[in-house]
Every structure is written in structure tokens, then in C-alpha cells.
Amino acid sequence: MLSIPTKPFASLAIKLFDFIVVGSGAGGATVAKELSAAGKKVLLLERGIQLPPRKSSKAYSILKSDVEVWHTQCLGGTTVVTMGNAVRSKLDGSLSRYYAEAEEGLGVIPVPEDHLGMATKSLLSLSDEWVRMPKAIDFSKCRGCGHCSSGCPTSARWDATAYIREAISNSCKVSTSVDIKKVLIKGNRAVGVEASDGKTFEAGGVILAAGAIETPRILSRSGIISAGKGLFVDTFVTIGGFKRGVSMDRELGMAAFLKREGYLISPHYSSFLPNLIEEKGVSLKPSDILSLMVKIEDEPIGEVTPNGIVKTISRRDSTLLESGKREAMELLIKAGVDSDTVVSVHPRGAHPGGTCSNMVKSPLEASTEIDSLYISDASILPGPFGLPPMLTIIAISKRISGILLGRA
Numbered sequence: 443m444l445s446i447p448t449k450p451f452a453s454l455a456i457k458l459f460d461f462i463v464v465g466s467g468a469g470g471a472t473v474a475k476e477l478s479a480a481g482k483k484v485l486l487l488e489r490g491i492q493l494p495p496r497k498s499s500k501a502y503s504i505l506k507s508d509v510e511v512w513h514t515q516c517l518g519g520t521t522v523v524t525m526g527n528a529v530r531s532k533l534d535g536s537l538s539r540y541y542a543e544a545e546e547g548l549g550v551i552p553v554p555e556d557h558l559g560m561a562t563k564s565l566l567s568l569s570d571e572w573v574r575m576p577k578a579i580d581f582s583k584c585r586g587c588g589h590c591s592s593g594c595p596t597s598a599r600w601d602a603t604a605y606i607r608e609a610i611s612n613s614c615k616v617s618t619s620v621d622i623k624k625v626l627i628k629g630n631r632a633v634g635v636e637a638s639d640g641k642t643f644e645a646g647g648v649i650l651a652a653g654a655i656e657t658p659r660i661l662s663r664s665g666i667i668s669a670g671k672g673l674f675v676d677t678f679v680t681i682g683g684f685k686r687g688v689s690m691d692r693e694l695g696m697a698a699f700l701k702r703e704g705y706l707i708s709p710h711y712s713s714f715l716p717n718l719i720e721e722k723g724v725s726l727k728p729s730d731i732l733s734l735m736v737k738i739e740d741e742p743i744g745e746v747t748p749n750g751i752v753k754t755i756s757r758r759d760s761t762l763l764e765s766g767k768r769e770a771m772e773l774l775i776k777a778g779v780d781s782d783t784v785v786s787v788h789p790r791g792a793h794p795g796g797t798c799s800n801m802v803k804s805p806l807e808a809s810t811e812i813d814s815l816y817i818s819d820a821s822i823l824p825g826p827f828g829l830p831p832m833l834t835i836i837a838i839s840k841r842i843s844g845i846l847l848g849r850a
């Protein structure tokens with residue numbers, strides 16, 4: 443893979459830019475590509491470094507709380523570790539044109555029959571309600587190795603570095619290892635950003651896209667303290683047990699899903715499972731596990747603090763998780779898992795969102811109470827979908843770009 447030609451921050455000229463975009467994930471890469479394609483001078487600033495796809499897991503940042511929250515800090519943001527799931531949400535009505543554009547750009551198609559693993563097929567045979575997962579994967583390159591979330595070894599799975607390359611070809615400047623401390627505000631107007639080493643950059647507009655954990659922190663450090671509440675994460679658990687030789691650890695994960703009221707069930711292997719099952723006295727290999735993810739639409743009652751997060755499981759969340767786990771357990775047992783060996787991995791969340799939804803008029807309109815300051819990432823999502831949010835963040839960011847260009 444060719445490395446992306448980023449610029450040393452110090453070498454960039456001052457006051458040259460129409461827009462500064464902070465963060466290069468799903469939201470930031472999209473606005474940088476769209477605005478630069480329209481001839482705007484864009485500077486994309488990323489706190490992390492550029493990593494080869496196989497090393498993407500080095501960029502994980504894990505936030506401890508009752509629910510453990512995972513995200514990634516590197517060029518391309520958290521898109522570099524996705525499962526490639528690319529689904530529309532309940533915002534479909536207002537965003538359909540942008541969803542269609544995003545699906546075409548990302549090459550989204552439902553998982554084809556020949557990429558369904560044997561373990562997944564054994565679960566799919568138990569119900570006709572399963573829906574094949576739409577994925578942003580080039581299946582002609584996908585080996586179905588199951589390593590999506592460690593970084594795709596064949597670059598078959600789309601990530602935002604594709605958009606960053608396009609932005610660069612449109613003359614967008616990209617600089618990594620630049621940690622933005624705050625937005626510079628004069629009067630009621632955003633005029634630029636300041637990095638943690640004190641360097642400043644000015645532009646006509648500032649678009650924050652540092653994700654749902656970091657965007658509210660940047661706002662707080664800029665003196666806007668009402669951000670950071672309303673955190674949701676689509677809390678999930680993976681439950682699984684012993685079934686000899688199913689080899690789910692080496693097949694494409696989340697290839698299908700069952701959508702229920704408030705939760706989703708999907709075939710999913712977790713590397714936490716083998717130790718947990720062995721604690722029950724079962725000796726096994728990772729290939730001897732059949733497992734399912736239960737993911738809920740959690741209550742948006744978490745909070746981002748200056749150095750951490752608070753994300754608990756409410757009574758309602760716990761009821762939803764229990765309903766989903768009961769259904770998943772029944773499926774696993776029907777598929778031949780030994781019920782005495784079934785365990786559950788601790789609750790996690792990989793879709794942090796909502797922490798700046800009170801800062802914008804609507805998720806479809808990214809302007810804030812500060813002139814020329816916009817937000818275009820998961821932090822403005824209006825609530826949990828209990829579904830993968832990346833396609834929605836990209837669709838929203840396309841619409842926001844249209845508004846900034848006077849086209850939407």
C-alpha cells in the first residue's frame with residue numbers, strides 16, 4: 443500500500459485555508475474530500491499517525507467504565523478497524539440521497555453466499571429472519587479471515603484513508619500527529635485552532651470531527667462547557683460456548699443480523715471467549731467456539747469527562763441485554779453448543795455518539811451557536827440506532843458539506 447503524503451505541521455503556511463477539519467475518521471475524511479473536490483482550500487489535522495492496515499489495532503484507545511468503550515486514534519480514525527458493516531438508519535428519509543451516494547462510493551453490497559462461513563451458515567439455517575449484512579468490502583479481495591477489526595490484511599474493507607487520498611488529490615493538505623487543544627474564537631466567530639504545542643492556524647471555518655469522545659473535550663477546552671453529556675455507545679456483549687471445530691474465529695464476522703425491538707443479534711467471535719470458557723473447566727481451541735453478539739440501543743445517559751467517561755448500564759439497558767442474551771443462548775444451543783459452557787464477555791461499546799447533539803440545531807445541520815464552527819462526526823447523532831453508524835456519519839457529513847458549499 444502506498445503511504446499517504448501528509449505534511450509536517452510546521453511547514454504549512456498560515457491563513458491559507460477556507461476550512462480546517464479536525465479529525466480524519468468517518469466524518470472528517472468525508473467533509474475534507476467533499477469540500478476539497480469543490481475547490482475549497484482545506485487543512486485536515488489528525489492527532490494520530492498513519493499506520494499500515496495490518497497494524498491498525500495499535501491505534502486502539504480503550505476507555506474503562508461499567509461499559510468499556512473502544513475507538514481508534516490514527517489517520518482514518520475508527521474506520522480502520524470496522525467490520526465493514528454499512529447500514530442505513532432511521533434517518534433514511536431525510537438522508538436517502540446521501541446514503542445512496544455513500545453506498546456507491548464505498549461499494550456496499552450484502553455479504554455474498556460464498557463469503558458466509560460454515561459457523562455463520564449453521565446459525566442462519568435456524569431462522570429465515572436473518573438479514574445479510576450490507577458491507578463496504580470488495581469481496582474479490584476479501585479472504586474471509588475474520589481479522590477486520592485488527593486491520594484488513596488485504597485492504598478489501600473500505601476505510602476513510604480512501605477518502606483522504608481523494609482529498610489529497612484535490613489539493614487538501616493533511617497533517618498527522620497534530621493534537622488540537624482548542625478552537626480559537628473571536629467575538630462569536632471561530633477563526634482557527636490551537637494545537638497542544640501552542641501552534642495556531644486560521645481559516646474561514648472550523649469543522650470539528652474528532653469523534654464523540656474528543657470533540658466535546660475540544661469544545662470544553664475552548665470554553666464551551668455544555669458538551670459531553672448524552673453519551674450512547676450501542677452497548678454489546680458477545681456470548682458463546684463450546685462446539686468443536688466450527689472455526690468461527692477464522693471467518694467473516696457479522697455477516698448477517700436479526701433486528702429485534704431494541705436489540706440486534708449477529709454472529710461474532712471475540713478473542714476474550716476462550717479464556718472465559720476455559721475458566722469453566724473446558725479445554726478448547728479458539729476454533730471450538732460458536733458465538734453471537736447482542737447489541738442494544740442503550741440509553742443516552744453517559745458522559746465524557748476531561749480524562750475519561752462515565753457509561754453505566756441502566757435498568758432498561760440491562761433488561762434489553764437479558765432479552766437478547768436469552769434469544770442468542772437459545773440459538774446457540776439449537777446450533778449444538780453445550781449449554782454448560784456458555785459465557786458472556788464484559789459489556790463493551792464501539793459506537794460512541796451523541797455527546798454534542800445539544801450543540802447543533804439538528805444532526806442534518808452542523809452549525810453551532812458559534813459562527814463558522816461546525817461539527818461533523820458521531821457526536822451529533824440524535825440517539826442510538828443499535829446499528830453500525832458509519833454510513834450515517836458519512837451521509838450526514840456529505841449533507842453538511844453540501845450546506846457549506848451552498849448546495850444542500
Ligand SMILES: Cc1cc2nc3c(=O)[nH]c(=O)nc-3n(C[C@H](O)[C@H](O)[C@H](O)COP(=O)(O)OP(=O)(O)OC[C@H]3O[C@@H](n4cnc5c(N)ncnc54)[C@H](O)[C@@H]3O)c2cc1C
Pocket residue numbers: 464465466467468469470487488489490512513514515516517518519520521523524525526527528529591620621622623651652653654656657660792793794818819820821829830831832833835
Ligand atoms: C472495533 C470496531 C468495529 C466497528 N465496526 C463498525 C462497522 O462495521 N460499521 C460501522 O458503521 N461502524 C463500526 N464501528 C464504529 C465506527 O468506526 C465509528 O462510529 C466511526 O468511525 C466514528 O466516526 P467519527 O468521525 O465520529 O470518529 P472517528 O472515526 O473515531 O475519527 C475521529 C478522529 O479524530 C481524531 N482526533 C481525536 N481527537 C483529536 C484532536 N484533539 N486533534 C486532532 N485529531 C483528533 C482521532 O484520532 C480520529 O482519527 C466500529 C468501531 C470499532 C471500535
